Amino acid sequence: MAASARRGPYFCGIDAAMDVVSGKWKPLILWELHDHGIRRFAELRRGLPGVSEKMLVQHLREMEEDGLVRREVYPEVPPKVEYSLTEHGVSLNAALTSLGEWGTERMRRIGAEKVSVG
């Protein structure tokens, strides 16, 4: 508890949306889940080069709380947990596409590099 002071009050819609997406890895998680449909914890970890397990768990939990991500646990002996997007997660992703295009255009403009997976 005392985890987050989220859920407003907000200045505007942008503010409310940013609250949910702010976090170093959240847009990437969103994209990864949108791209693959369903991902297990370790798959996500491998898909986000550089993320720590702590942050991945933490972000996933917050996104679950915010209704963006669905978490399904299989009570098997080697643990198995599957993550996927809810309809709200999907629609958020859609709302982010134009921003993504703007960012891509900006990267082109300023000649920024992409992070390499190494």
Next chain:
Amino acid sequence: MAASARRGPYFCGIDAAMDVVSGKWKPLILWELHDHGIRRFAELRRGLPGVSEKMLVQHLREMEEDGLVRREVYPEVPPKVEYSLTEHGVSLNAALTSLGEWGTERMRRIGAEKVSVG
């Protein structure tokens, strides 16, 4: 110097766009300038309830560096500085509208309050 480690490398376009918008007041500044066209420093300060002068200057400078904001100084005796959006600022604002709509919808869903201007 040593001001910002911005300008990538980025994971993706979202990342590049978020870099430019991340900052407590930046989306609000963007909106305020889009809404009024041209604003002076003190007008912006009054338009963003709660912002400190330090943060306002700092954000405006970064947004100027990032090519979002145009800063015009009039060498008058009571200082006069006018801020407005560049074409990149305008297009970023446009790219943010769908996100803003998503956020507004989310506020409605969770029943979040708006910040009151007092």
Next chain:
DNA sequence: AACCGTACTTACCCGAGGGTGAGTACCCCA
């Protein structure tokens, strides 16, 4: 018996982002 892989939790630490409050130079107005 030792080690890897699953999906985490816990404790600790650091730097940056942001807030507070003061100072600056000049003018206008009461």
Next chain:
DNA sequence: TGGGGTACTCACCCTCGGGTAAGTACGGTT
């Protein structure tokens, strides 16, 4: 003469987001 308005700068402080590293319970592999 003093207070308010213009647009800032500077120094200090403090929270918190994020990183590192270790521990956990269980089984399959070598």
